[in-house]
Amino acid sequence: MPATILDGKAMAKAIRQDVARDVARLRERGLVPGLAVVLVGDDPASHTYVRAKAKACREVGIHSEVHHLPVDTPEAVLLETVRRLNERRDIHGILVQLPLPAHIRPKAVIDAVRPDKDVDGFHPLNVGNLAIGDRCLVPCTPRGILEMVKRAGLEVAGKRAVVIGRSNIVGKPMAQLLLREDATVTVCHSKTPNLPAVAREADLLVVAIGRPAYVDDRFVKPGAVVIDVGINRLADGRLVGDVDFAKVQHVAGYLTPVPGGVGPMTIAMLLKNTVEAADAQAKAAW
Numbered sequence: 001m002p003a004t005i006l007d008g009k010a011m012a013k014a015i016r017q018d019v020a021r022d023v024a025r026l027r028e029r030g031l032v033p034g035l036a037v038v039l040v041g042d043d044p045a046s047h048t049y050v051r052a053k054a055k056a057c058r059e060v061g062i063h064s065e066v067h068h069l070p071v072d073t074p075e076a077v078l079l080e081t082v083r084r085l086n087e088r089r090d091i092h093g094i095l096v097q098l099p100l101p102a103h104i105r106p107k108a109v110i111d112a113v114r115p116d117k118d119v120d121g122f123h124p125l126n127v128g129n130l131a132i133g134d135r136c137l138v139p140c141t142p143r144g145i146l147e148m149v150k151r152a153g154l155e156v157a158g159k160r161a162v163v164i165g166r167s168n169i170v171g172k173p174m175a176q177l178l179l180r181e182d183a184t185v186t187v188c189h190s191k192t193p194n195l196p197a198v199a200r201e202a203d204l205l206v207v208a209i210g211r212p213a214y215v216d217d218r219f220v221k222p223g224a225v226v227i228d229v230g231i232n233r234l235a236d237g238r239l240v241g242d243v244d245f246a247k248v249q250h251v252a253g254y255l256t257p258v259p260g261g262v263g264p265m266t267i268a269m270l271l272k273n274t275v276e277a278a279d280a281q282a283k284a285a286w
């Protein structure tokens, strides 16, 4: 039996409708959630994502603004931009689009964002609070994946989860979230011996390694839930994930497509994080 496809596009649409309702309620109280996206340089993929984020904000009633800086912007100027946004009462979420040009230290920039406006969940305070299990802003992609799994009615507690990839943006926070949901979690990476055998233990397999169609049917236990975080643009313009969809669809029980899987959920969670940040900041101001 072929895998059930987890439709991230449809789920994200439903979430955006929920968020629109939440925004309307905040607006009735005179609170307009505001998101600032800072984009340095002219990377075409980054521009596409930033446009998608702005459109999503517009559709749910979140104020959004894009601060577009030239590729040769000094780090100090970027830091000053972030600090000005930190101090604005009308901006509740700040996202500095990654990757940054090589002359800018991403850590300096991530550390400069006020933790309560850090809608990416990348600041060390949010990372630490996620690990401890305290209140925090959770990174959008892992949060979107968990939301997808729950909306599909799939159980996480007690399951074997394997995460391939250990980035600070996806792999590590994904592992923390799954652990918090009582999964038994293994994190694998390029130095893991016999990766297919380890992956094959998973009831829930999350793939975020950034290699097109790397995970094939040998990595997948029959019936497993397979989440493909990859977005790889091939030379012919096609967008493919890190999972070989054609092969894995015959083995997996559930599978996310690319496009239309994790990507739209990431944007939906950015909207949710922005609304939650606005709500928390308004409460803190009382």
Ligand SMILES: Nc1nc(=O)c2c([nH]1)NC[C@@H]1CN(c3ccc(C(=O)N[C@@H](CCC(=O)O)C(=O)O)cc3)C=[N+]21
Pocket: 048, 049, 052, 095, 096, 097, 098, 099, 120, 140, 231, 239, 258, 259, 260, 261, 262, 263, 264, 266, 267
């Ligand atoms: N500070 C920061 N935060 C991020 O969250 C962040 C970032 N930097 N840098 C880049 C990555 C990538 N990312 C995506 C979001 C949505 C889609 C998405 O919606 N993709 C569509 C297709 C898009 C297309 O067709 O190109 C889909 O999968 O269906 C993809 C990728 C957020 N990122």
Ligand SMILES: [Mg+2]
Pocket: 008, 257, 258, 259, 260, 261, 262, 263, 264
């Ligand atoms: Mg996707």
